[in-house]
Amino acid sequence: MLIRVAVITPEDFAPRITAHAEHFNDIKFTTYIYRNPMECETLVQQIQDCDVLLFAGPLPYYYGTRRSTRKQQLPSVYIPSDEYTLTLNLGHILLNREEGLRFLSVDTPKQRYLEQAVAEWQLDSSGWHVKDYSQIVDGEGTPFDPEDMIRFHRENFECGRSNLILTSVDYVYERLRLLDIPCINMIVPEKSIRETVARAAHFGQLMISENAQIAVGLAAINQLEEGGGTQPNAGIMLQQMLLDLGKETDASIQQLGLDQFIIYGTRGSIEQMTRNFTQMPAMGNMEDLFGVSISMGFGFGMTAKEAEAHARIGLFHARKQERNSSAFLVTHEKEVIGPLSANSKTFHLKSENRDLLHVAEQTGMSVATISKLSAFIKLRRENSFTATDLAEYLQLSRRSAERVLKKMVNHQFIVPVGEEQPYRQGRPRAVYRINF
Structure with missing residues (x-):
């Protein structure tokens, strides 16, 4: 494909x-x-x-x-524009440019990349002038400002502090060339x-x-008032809305009873139907018209039977949202997502790792988050990290990552081990180690 x-x-x-x-x-x-x-x-x-x-x-x-x-x-x-890229470019300048490396003005995403490349070549960088834009990779530190960067390089050259510019930004390179300033656009390996x-x-x-995985959806009508019977018109309207959704997403719709329907499709069709798991399919104004709410459960699996079982779990969670229309989704890995909205929450139904279950139980955090923390450390060469590192991996804001850290530190599953001083500006950042 x-x-x-x-x-x-x-x-x-x-x-x-x-x-x-x-x-x-x-x-x-x-x-x-x-x-x-x-x-x-x-x-x-x-x-x-x-x-x-x-x-x-x-x-x-x-x-x-x-x-x-x-x-x-x-x-x-x-x-990437990393230490490997900088090592290649420093070698190129050393071998091919008469200006050499003594007075260099350089910009790089992270100061550390340049320091590692300098160490590889065992160079003297005391005469260099460096500007990084670490905010784009660390979430804090120096922001990227192309005009400020051009001004930085231009002033270094015009004041005689540098005789060659090495830039990692195409736009900056083009502007400096128009000013007849000796400049190298960083070579990408x-x-x-x-x-x-x-x-x-x-x-x-x-x-x-993943999109080809089998998917099953269940939609059910719930009465908002006790004692009210299921209204046939509500079932007819829901069926029509589901049929329209099925045509748009290439899914099949079948009626199980007066108040329940089943949807057969693929993961891709359900992603399209739910706008990538960010919203419940539009169900019109069923509450106002008929006094009912709609509960929907979606499930993925390698077989139709498995997908349907997961859909029933999703429907169970949706029905617990009393008096509100809602939808939940259960993945092949038994990850529950819902209620489907822009702020959907995710949790795992099970874990076979007793240590992770113990940490989750003690901290009150989800098994999914604890599992991600464990995987985070396995992917790193050393067991030390900052809140920024964790936020980037978990795709959270730094503040949210700090809340996770606080819970873990309170139960001594994560311990602070030192501080890291960011380049140029900002407060020292705490360094942590996982202790489970």
């Missing part, structure tokens, strides 16, 4: 990405061009018929996903492009596979 990848990139860089299509038989690239990375916020909203978003770097990724609902709907990847395209293909395959 064809994987559709939207490539958000500067125009001159697009061919380096799309050239990798020949290595994948099932991938199709569509390019969306920006000149300034700050344009990506609007650009992403124009993208249609896409399985994965691929950004040319961390800056377009940041601006393209920071406010967009596309971040939740589609997997997104970007080509082919390896980084190739690995990012492969990652995009993997996410696309995974998403298509």
